[in-house]
Amino acid sequence: MSFSSLGLSAPLLKAVEEQGYTTPSPIQAKAIPAVIEGQDVMAAAQTGTGKTAGFTLPILERLLAGDRVKPNQVRALILTPTRELAAQVHKNVEQYSQNTRLTSTVVFGGVKINPQMMRLRQGVDVLVSTPGRLLDLYNQNAVRFSQLEVLVLDEADRMLDMGFIRDIRKILSFLPAKRQNLLFSATFSDEIRQLAKGLVNNPVEISVNPANQTATTVEQCIYPADQKKKAPMLLKLIQDNDWQQVLVFSKTKHGANRLSRFLDEKGVTSAAIHGNKSQGARTKALENFKTGEVRVLVATDIAARGIDIAQLPQVVNFDLPHVSEDYVHRIGRTGRAGATGKAISLVCVDEAHDLFSIERLIKQVLPRMELEGFPVVNKLPESRLDTRPIKPKKPKKPKKTFQHNDGQRSGENARGHKPVSKNRRHAGNAKPATASTDGAAKPQANARPKPAANRKPAGASPQRNPKNNGSNFKAN
Ligand code: AMP
Secondary structure, eight states: GGHHHHHHOOHHHHHHHHHOSSSSSSHHHHHHHHHHHTTOOOEEEOOSSSSSHHHHHHHHHHHHSOOOTTBBBBBEEEOOOSSSHHHHHHHHHHEOOOOOOOOOEETTTOOOOOHHHHHTTTEEEEEEOOOHHHHHHTTTTOBBBBBBOOOOOOOOHHHHHHTTTTHHHHHHHSSSOOOOOEEEEEEOOOOHHHHHHHTOOOOOEBBBOOTTTTEEEEEEEEEOOOOGGHHHHHHHHHHHOOOOOEEEEOOOOOHHHHHHHHHTTTTOOEEETTTSSSSHHHHHHHHHHHSSSSSSEEOHHHHTTTBBBBSSSSEEESSSSSSSHHHHHHEEEEEEOOOEEEEEEEOGGGGHHHHHHHHHHSSOOOOBBBOOOOOOOOOOOOOOOOOOOOEEEEEEEEOOOOOSSSSTTTTOOOOOOOOTTTTOOOOSSSOTEEOOOOBBBBOOOTTTOGGGGGGGTTTBBBBOTTTTTTTOOOOO
């Protein structure tokens, strides 16, 4: 199958070609014609499937046909949970629309609102936004929706996890009732289905997993450690193995800062990203990490979500996450697209409980390693695999959303805690080292959530080579 058979016009086909894409991914093959036809779409697709082009290209196609946008109006609105994802999606919108007259912009918190208001004055065909900043802009009369034709909720499950449900409902109440709705989510929990009920009409349902997951292997192990020795242990691991690009997860923002400073002092270039950092600082850190200027990126879970980093060889859990599913998301950032990745966790005695929960979730005891020169004083108890099935937790109301100011938007509140809706999915037979691809199949209305291992973390993609020849994706 080729892109030209999907109903896209010449300027969009040219942009696709310029990106180096030759074959549509499964989700693109299904979503593009459906969206061009004007149908609502509900898609179970994670980052890495090509979903962004899957909704952006046909939206642009539709917008090419309609009236020009009026001042302060928006014709297509794409909502994303994080600033990073908003920026990435917008980058794609810019790339795909470069040969057209269509305009676009991105708005999110953490940066000045005035330039965004100025930009919106002329109106934009496509607006990519995080929910909080959009509400702020709407409340200040900077944006109007009477010309709105299409709404996209991207990574809807993350939006709910991050407590954005009220913001989303509020935004929906401002939009014209007659519009096209596209809902993208990695999983379809009860909460998402509830949201979808009031959102999409008679949708085309699409479900895909990222290609190449079957070939993906992640070598996992833990290093039992004394808490105070973790930083020098990490340094030794980086130096001994000559790791050039490491994503390190830290539980807290302060911990991330401290560790980053320590590594820098020892001559290993490092940067920290978390919700207390300005948007500029986060973007710069990420860029420097991508280009290799910075060897180690220390991130909190929320800050790392939605980050588009090409396949990472090495992920380190400096602290284990309290939520076991986050472990699966974290290690899913390595070993993509058939390559082997390594995920190492430094685990102290206080984290024994978190470790056992993770091992229960992934149904395997993680191999333990020792690092020369770091004998462990506070011994970590032996693991004994708990094979009892994990019961799904009862759904609970999402926590109150955060204030709509600029500072703390992006999923972490002022104290650095992330709001997690309590009905986080539990993986059944999660097996993070390998996960299967099922091509395209319909999500069933009352299907159980997919195992966490089959979900890819937001922002993770198999390969981010713009001159990709399409081999990331199974031809449909
Ligand atoms: P996404 O799932 O939208 O985050 O896309 C994942 C990555 O795949 C991005 O880096 C895209 O540039 C790339 N991509 C999207 N569509 C295609 C395609 N048809 N062929 C090759 N690469 C693609």
